[in-house]
Amino acid sequence: MQETTVFTYRVSLPPREWAKASDTRYAAGDLWTRLVKIHRFCRRRHWPWPTESQLKTHFKRRVPLHSQTVQALIEKFCATIDGVRTKRRNGDKRARYPWRFRRYFNPIFKGQALKIQHQHLLLPLRRGREPIRVHVPKDMPTGMIVQAELGYGEIYLTITREIREPVPAASGKAGGLDIGVIHLGMVSDGTEALAISGRGVRSVKQGRAKAQAKLQKKRTRTKPGSRRRKRLNRARHRGSQKVERVTRNVLHHTANQIVAFCLAYGITILYAGDLGTLNHNKRHRRSRRTNQDVGALEFGRLEQYLAYKLHRHNIQLIKISEAYTSQTCPHCGHLNKVADRTYRCRACGYRAHRDGVGAVNILNKGMHGEIRPGEILVPQRITYRRPVPLRGTLRRSCG
Numbered sequence: 001m002q003e004t005t006v007f008t009y010r011v012s013l014p015p016r017e018w019a020k021a022s023d024t025r026y027a028a029g030d031l032w033t034r035l036v037k038i039h040r041f042c043r044r045r046h047w048p049w050p051t052e053s054q055l056k057t058h059f060k061r062r063v064p065l066h067s068q069t070v071q072a073l074i075e076k077f078c079a080t081i082d083g084v085r086t087k088r089r090n091g092d093k094r095a096r097y098p099w100r101f102r103r104y105f106n107p108i109f110k111g112q113a114l115k116i117q118h119q120h121l122l123l124p125l126r127r128g129r130e131p132i133r134v135h136v137p138k139d140m141p142t143g144m145i146v147q148a149e150l151g152y153g154e155i156y157l158t159i160t161r162e163i164r165e166p167v168p169a170a171s172g173k174a175g176g177l178d179i180g181v182i183h184l185g186m187v188s189d190g191t192e193a194l195a196i197s198g199r200g201v202r203s204v205k206q207g208r209a210k211a212q213a214k215l216q217k218k219r220t221r222t223k224p225g226s227r228r229r230k231r232l233n234r235a236r237h238r239g240s241q242k243v244e245r246v247t248r249n250v251l252h253h254t255a256n257q258i259v260a261f262c263l264a265y266g267i268t269i270l271y272a273g274d275l276g277t278l279n280h281n282k283r284h285r286r287s288r289r290t291n292q293d294v295g296a297l298e299f300g301r302l303e304q305y306l307a308y309k310l311h312r313h314n315i316q317l318i319k320i321s322e323a324y325t326s327q328t329c330p331h332c333g334h335l336n337k338v339a340d341r342t343y344r345c346r347a348c349g350y351r352a353h354r355d356g357v358g359a360v361n362i363l364n365k366g367m368h369g370e371i372r373p374g375e376i377l378v379p380q381r382i383t384y385r386r387p388v389p390l391r392g393t394l395r396r397s398c399g
């Protein structure tokens, strides 16, 4: 049986295409606004609403966009209206028809209109204008590009791939995953372990916090609406966007490495600590500094990425409560307070890597419903990896 997987992929827009992209997004915003106005005009007068084909005929060759883009936007608009109408019919009177006038709107490029030429993706624009050309990376997911959406400085690609339904793995071998700050992920099957460092992201974040504080200080000395204030605002925005891109990349790579580990050791069930419990219980006990480090939000994102990436390989992700998993001694079951990076048991003298203890205890708890002492110990050998090598310059330019 065949199954279709959908990937979304971002490609950043090179500066030489910014002007073209901005014009196109502006034209799309104008089209959207006009659609909103037409629809509102008819609705208020209780006139019949223009149909999709009427709108398409009306706007044909009247908008400085590629004909297929115009059609795609009209289709999107009509789909939105239909959705709202259904909701309103079903009694949800708060559902609102599109009403916002948009200065910019993300134009949509359908698959048929897109071309790939020598590792470059071409987005066609209106007649007589050169298409937008972007280089697509080699490691992009293979498959068919069904749609491209032009965002602010970025292109969002939707790629589909037909995959044969993966054979349900019979091994049923389990692994445990501990998500944390120092190590974004520590995964183990009881004999092997992989730790993915979180220090890189943390330093980038700290750099940002510092830079933001500095900018904020400068900002207080400027007048509202002044050129200087605007410049500082832009700088702040730029900085945080960059951090966002770095973080996203790191989290994706971390998730990929965890999936690769599972595949390499035949893990088909992965237990992970439920982050819901972490927010309520652990956060209070943490210092302010730790809370700033990597927010709970980031853990949630890592988990999200993991969920769909694991699903592609038919690996189950099961969340369990991580209560006591970091404190219980895997050897004798004694509860210890952990102060530093090494776990030391006061009862039996067992020593191991702190995050390793978390991972094997989560595995133990997942398999048995409770932590059975002496069953699964932290592996002797732990592989340490960075999610992605971070360039030194990047760290500096973020703050």
Ligand SMILES: [Zn+2]
Pocket: 329, 330, 331, 332, 333, 334, 345, 346, 347, 348, 349, 350
């Ligand atoms: Zn012990």
